[in-house]
Amino acid sequence: MSVDKVVPSAAEAVADIPDGARLAVGGFGLAGIPWILIEALLDQGATGLTVVSNNCGVDGAGLGLLLEQGRIDRVIASYVGENKEFARQYLAGELTVELTPQGTLAERMRAGGAGLGAFYTPTGVGTPVAEGGLPWRYHPDGTVALASQPKEVRVFHGKKMVLEESIVTDVALVRAAVADRAGNCVFHASARNFNPDAAMAGRITLVEAERLVEVGEIAPDDVHLPGVFVQRVVELTPEQATRKDIEKRTTRGERPTEEPTRAPARGATDHALD
Template identity: 75%
Template sequence: MSDTVSGEHPQAQREAAGFAAHNPSKVVADAAAAVADIPAGARVAVGGFGLCGIPSVLIDALLAQGADGLKVVSNNCGVDGTGLGLLLEGGRIDRITASYVGENKEFARQYLSGELTVELTPQGTLAERLRAGGAGVGAFFTPSGVGTPIQHGGLPWRHDADGNVVEESPAKESRVFDGREMVLEEGIVSDFALVRASVVDTRGNCRFHAAARNFNPEAAMSGRITIVEAEKVVEAGEIAPDDIHLPGIFVDRVVALTPEQAADKNIEKRTTRPEEA
C-alpha cells in the first residue's frame, strides 16, 4: 500500500472544529513548543526543495524533541548535515516518500542497506498527491509514469542488509481518458506538516518568496496539523488578500523566527567563476 492516510481531509476537520468562524492568533511560543506533540511514527510532510524554503528551525526542534520512526513526505531528504539530513543521520526516519535521492549520501546508504523505506514518486505527482490530500481528493489519474514501474509495480521500496529487495511498489490501476492512458495515484494526508514562509500574519495567512514557495503550500495543505515557521510575523490584515499564497485555514501554528534564524539560509551547491584580475 502507498503512504496514504484515509479519513476526513484536513480542511474539513478544521472547519468542523470552528476555525473558520473563530480564529484567534496562531502564534506559539517557539519551535520546541510547536513540535512537542509530534509522536513517534508520525507521518510528517515537509516543505522545501533541496535546501530552498526548508523549515530548518522546525526540523532542528523535531530532532531535539526525539520522535523517531517518522514517515516523512518531502521532495527530497535534505543534504548531509543539513535539513532533513539531520533527522536521517539521527536514525529518526523510517520511511520517506520523495522524488529523488539527490545529493544526500546518507540517504542513499540507508536505502541500499535496508535501514530506510523509500517510495520514489514523480515530482509533479508528489506535489499533486499532497495538494489532493489537503483538498479531500482521494485519488486522481495522471499520465506520469505510464509504461514504467510506476504503473506496473516492482520499484524497490526496501532492501535487507544484504541488498535483497524485501518490499516493492504494487501495480497501479490505469484507465484511458480521451485516448491517453493514465495511472491512479492516491492523495496524501499527513499527521503533521512543517513548512517555511516569508511573511505570515497572526491568523496563519502565508506569503512565500519566489522559488522558496516550491512544495510548501502543498505540504501545508496535506497536514492535519500544519506548523509554519515565519521569517516575519505581521498582524492580521497586513497581507493584502491578493498576496496570500496559502490561506490561514490550512495553518494551525505559527513560529516567529528571530532575525538570525530568518537570515540563516544554506546554499546546496555554490558555483562561481574565477575572479577577474
C-alpha cells in the first residue's frame, strides 16, 4: 500500500519551516509558481530565508510578497528583472544576490537531488561567473561588501569547463497540475520549467496540486516527478487551482499592464503561459 502524503492545508504543510531556511521554489516569472504555499509561508512568518529560484517574483506577487516584508536575506537566481523592490534592496545593501546562468541553476538543483556534489560546464568560462568578482552584496554606500570567488576551471575533451557546486535546500515549494497521494506529479506546459529540479533539490518537498488523484491513475510513463522526491501534497480548491496570474498581458491596441494580471481561461485568444 502506498504512503498517503496528503496534508490538510498549505498552512500545515509549511508550519515547521524555520527561520533561516533554504528554499528551492519552482516556476518561471509567475508561470508555474506555488502561489498558495508562498502565501501560506507569508502568513507563517519564517524570516531570514535563502531562496533558490529562477527569479524572485514581481512587485506585489509571488516571492515578491516575502521580499517586500524583508523575509528574504539571500537569493540564488538567474533573472532578477520585473521587480523594482528587489533592485532597491540589492543596491541598498539589504539583500545578497548570487546570479547564476539559467541552465546552470537548473542543473545545480537537479544535481543536488541526484546526489552529485558538483559538475563541470562550459557555461561561464572566461567571464566573472568563473573568474570571480560578481557583486553579491553591496554596502549602503554602494561599495562591494561581498563578491563571488574564482571557481576551478579544467579542460575536458579540449574544452575549458568551470566547476559548479550542486544545490540542496532544506525545503522545496512546487506546483503540479496533477499529483497522486504518493506524490507522483505531472506538470502542465511551461510549469514544467524549474518545478521538477526545485522539487529534487529539497530535503523536504511540498507540492500544491491543482488536481489530486488516487495512486495508479497517473500512467507511469506520464510521471514527470516521482513521488520519492515528495514528502507533502496539498490539494488545492478549484478557486486556488485557477490562480495563474501573469506579469503583463498585451492585446492588440493596448499597452502592457504594469500589475500582475489574472490569466484568461485556456483557449482564450490572448493565451497566457501557465
